[in-house]
Amino acid sequence: MKSGFVSILGRPNAGKSTLLNTLVGSKIAIVAAKPQTTRQTIQGVVTRPDAQIVFLDSPGIHQPRDRLNQRMMREVRAALEARDLLLLMADATVPFGSGDERAVELIRSARTPAVLALNKVDRLAKKEELLLLIDKYRGLFAFEEYFPISALTGEGVGELTEALVARLPEGPQYFPPDHITDQPVRHLAGELIREKIIRETRQEIPYSAAVVVEQFEESPRLIRLAATIYVERDGQKGIIIGPKGERLKQVGTLARQEMEGLLGRKVFLDLHVKVRRDWRDSETFLAALDWRKRMETHAEDDSWPRINANERE
């Protein structure tokens, strides 16, 4: 048995969360076409008869401007430590820039073997560009291997997984086969609401929205949840609610439908919008959003159940 810990790192929008979902075969991480979607690391576990890989999806590597960004970069740095392997992902459809150089710099500083995945090859018209890009990266750091992939279609993901397994040490199966993530269902539910907000709104709204699940009650056929969407300013509240409440209704419907599909149960969703001025710079508010901290406080509380593979539909 081979097993180990692999962090997925890269710039915002590279496709890290998409890859995590493809690897695990279930949607556990939210995905959106706008950068800085992922705010906290999430574990995704792949178990096969001969191997178990514990992946960690991390926020995009960027220059922090506020306290939320600083916390996100702290999550990135934590994801560099005590790993067997690092997987740097880059979007092969956008030109190499100084942000990519900084990402390589971070990888180099970790002193852990790293593999490079060049993503979104399904959208790449000229495959020669891949070779140039690989040369560029090779000049900056000696990656163990280079893989063109599409996290979206799954192209190249099998080869990548085999290469990762081959480089992992012999080890135990750390988690039972039905353990696919450390994230509680309650947090994923809040994240799905946030994903719909990111997709349904524009400009600064995606970055100004946070979701707190206030109530989460499970029964065999039904999940009842109430969540508050926090925005930073009064004007943003009106935008999220939309004319005649239509945008909020749309966000709620899309989130509910996806939750019902993922959890195989009917969901009652109650959404509210509140203003919490400049919450991105409020340490107390940011600490309250940290689901790992909240799980510690609610360790004995069954309103924070974990997700397991049995719940996949």
Ligand SMILES: Nc1nc2c(ncn2[C@@H]2O[C@H](COP(=O)(O)OP(=O)(O)OP(=O)(O)O)[C@@H](O)[C@H]2O)c(=O)[nH]1
């Ligand atoms: N065409 C194509 N699009 C992709 C692929 N992988 C990801 N995407 C798209 O790229 C966008 C960003 O994907 P995410 O998985 O959210 O990227 P991320 O690296 O997790 O981004 P952050 O969480 O913001 O750091 C989404 O619109 C995805 O659908 C791919 O292989 N091909």
Ligand SMILES: [Mg+2]
């Ligand atoms: Mg992400």
